Amino acid sequence: MSEPALVLEDLHHTFFPDTPNEQRALQGVDLVMEERDFVMVVGSNGSGKSTLLNAIAGTLIPDRGRVRIGGREVTRWPEWRRAALVGRVFQNPVSGTIGHLTIAENLAVAAKRGRAHGVLRNALGRGRRREIADRVRELGLGLEDRLDTPVGALSGGQRQALTLLMATWVRPTLLLLDELTSALDPGSTEQMIRLTDRLIRSQGLTTLMVTHSIPQAVALGDRLLVIHRGRIVESIGGARKRGLRVEELLQSFDRLRSADLVDQSAAEMIRRLYI
Amino acid sequence: MNLLIGSLSMGFLLSLLTLGVFITYRVMGRLDLTTDGSFGLGAAVAAALLGSGVHPLIATVAAAAAGWLAGATTGLLYVALGIDTLLAGILVTTGLYTIQLRTMGGGNRSLGSARTLPDVAEELWHAARLPDTVSLAGTSVPASLFSALLVCVVFVLFSIWVLARFLRTDLGLALRAAGGNPQAGRALGLDTGRMTTLGLVLANGLVALAGALFAQYQGFADVSMGLGMIVTGLACLVLGEGLLGRRTLRRQIVGTLAGTIAFRLLVAAALAAGLPGDTLKLATALFVLAALGLPAVIVRLRRRIDRAPAGG
Numbered sequence: 003m004s005e006p007a008l009v010l011e012d013l014h015h016t017f018f019p020d021t022p023n024e025q026r027a028l029q030g031v032d033l034v035m036e037e038r039d040f041v042m043v044v045g046s047n048g049s050g051k052s053t054l055l056n057a058i059a060g061t062l063i064p065d066r067g068r069v070r071i072g073g074r075e076v077t078r079w080p081e082w083r084r085a086a087l088v089g090r091v092f093q094n095p096v097s098g099t100i101g102h103l104t105i106a107e108n109l110a111v112a113a114k115r116g117r118a119h120g121v122l123r124n125a126l127g128r129g130r131r132r133e134i135a136d137r138v139r140e141l142g143l144g145l146e147d148r149l150d151t152p153v154g155a156l157s158g159g160q161r162q163a164l165t166l167l168m169a170t171w172v173r174p175t176l177l178l179l180d181e182l183t184s185a186l187d188p189g190s191t192e193q194m195i196r197l198t199d200r201l202i203r204s205q206g207l208t209t210l211m212v213t214h215s216i217p218q219a220v221a222l223g224d225r226l227l228v229i230h231r232g233r234i235v236e237s238i239g240g241a242r243k244r245g246l247r248v249e250e251l252l253q254s255f256d257r258l259r260s261a262d263l264v265d266q267s268a269a270e271m272i273r274r275l276y277i
Numbered sequence: 278m279n280l281l282i283g284s285l286s287m288g289f290l291l292s293l294l295t296l297g298v299f300i301t302y303r304v305m306g307r308l309d310l311t312t313d314g315s316f317g318l319g320a321a322v323a324a325a326l327l328g329s330g331v332h333p334l335i336a337t338v339a340a341a342a343a344g345w346l347a348g349a350t351t352g353l354l355y356v357a358l359g360i361d362t363l364l365a366g367i368l369v370t371t372g373l374y375t376i377q378l379r380t381m382g383g384g385n386r387s388l389g390s391a392r393t394l395p396d397v398a399e400e401l402w403h404a405a406r407l408p409d410t411v412s413l414a415g416t417s418v419p420a421s422l423f424s425a426l427l428v429c430v431v432f433v434l435f436s437i438w439v440l441a442r443f444l445r446t447d448l449g450l451a452l453r454a455a456g457g458n459p460q461a462g463r464a465l466g467l468d469t470g471r472m473t474t475l476g477l478v479l480a481n482g483l484v485a486l487a488g489a490l491f492a493q494y495q496g497f498a499d500v501s502m503g504l505g506m507i508v509t510g511l512a513c514l515v516l517g518e519g520l521l522g523r524r525t526l527r528r529q530i531v532g533t534l535a536g537t538i539a540f541r542l543l544v545a546a547a548l549a550a551g552l553p554g555d556t557l558k559l560a561t562a563l564f565v566l567a568a569l570g571l572p573a574v575i576v577r578l579r580r581r582i583d584r585a586p587a588g589g
Binding site for chain 1: 442443445446447448449450451453454457458460461462463464465466467468469
């Protein structure tokens, strides 16, 4: 059997240690994801979701613990080096693409993720352009006719779809999606979610997706993790995840609250988001 | 006419400086103060080598290589020690002052008797049996002016061609991506520190090359030659962007050349109209200030005008 796609061992991270603003963002997170796993993560603001993604992507080096991706010990690898294994879509559509480069140029950069950069050939030769046009056409957004448009001129939804294509152009060992629809309008959100699900399923990508949306958390993925105060407090998988309904997840939050694992404000926020 | 051709030559050779500023300021999104130091360094290295009889072409390339080293040093301070590129540039430029003095063996160095690139061009001109003077619009222009212009044109067009090609390769595109959005760059596997260093190396090589050509064109090198060159480069850059816009890479690169030539013509016109030579730096600084500051002021004024009727 092959190595798991992701192994997290006892991750700890504290911001501003030994100051009045001390914030324990991760307090012992363990997680194993097998190849082709599609895991959803929910939690309130400040629960540690983003810190978790940053620790996996290498944007942040955790105080303690280990990160293994595809069987490789990457805990001390800088972010750019981990990018050879990790594809990432950020919350903000502006973050993942280069605004003043064209669609084709952005994709040409993405096509070189984790590979050496040559200086002899034009990055956008005829073969590469054709490949780009084909794969952009598969997105179904009509962008294949606008390959020479600067990405800055695209809408948030288009830009986010492009970021997703860039993150998966070179097949990543692990795909990280960070609330990728939270900055989009409802129409774009729906389109983006359909596109994401289709891409993950058709390519069999190992995916860790953070979301603020309870319906998304219920509808997508094979496993659901609830994270609170830097710990994974619930893991719902298998048949239970498949049969999970929104009401049930909310009840589960209520139980957590009564066990004082989820505080009042977090539960309220989750309710508000759902309504 | 002689003044016009002189301005044209100066415009061509200084466009290498503008190209360097374009790489750091626009492509990498950083203001690199090493520019002042490496311009003077290029002039000093070329002058010292030419003075000791080295072939002008080798001396000029060596000067550019000195600029690469200066850029690499700034990059190293940034990547290895985490010093901001702005401060790193100031530190390197300050250090380069001493290095220039030592290289030239003094505060300035005349190239009076040395064989320079314009001399080589003139020799080639005569070897090709071209006329000694050229009559242009009623004035007779000495061949040396033309051959000097030719040197500048050849160097600049070659540099522009190489750079434009490079920026379209995988590495060149990576450089632009890392400069345009470092966060996305890292997520796409780009070592942004290394890319910044590469940008600084390229830019300072071009700036030093400009310094070397400038010294040979003027016939001397001076330790204060690089002073304020970053501002001159910025002035030419924004002027070029005003003329050609920033829509495509090609426009931007051609714009550096057009902007620099336009700037030199403006300077020549201002001097001919009686502007005292010693006010040139102040005028340049004010021009850059206006070019970079005015758009914001105009937007603010417009907003105030738009708001006025609604408020009243």
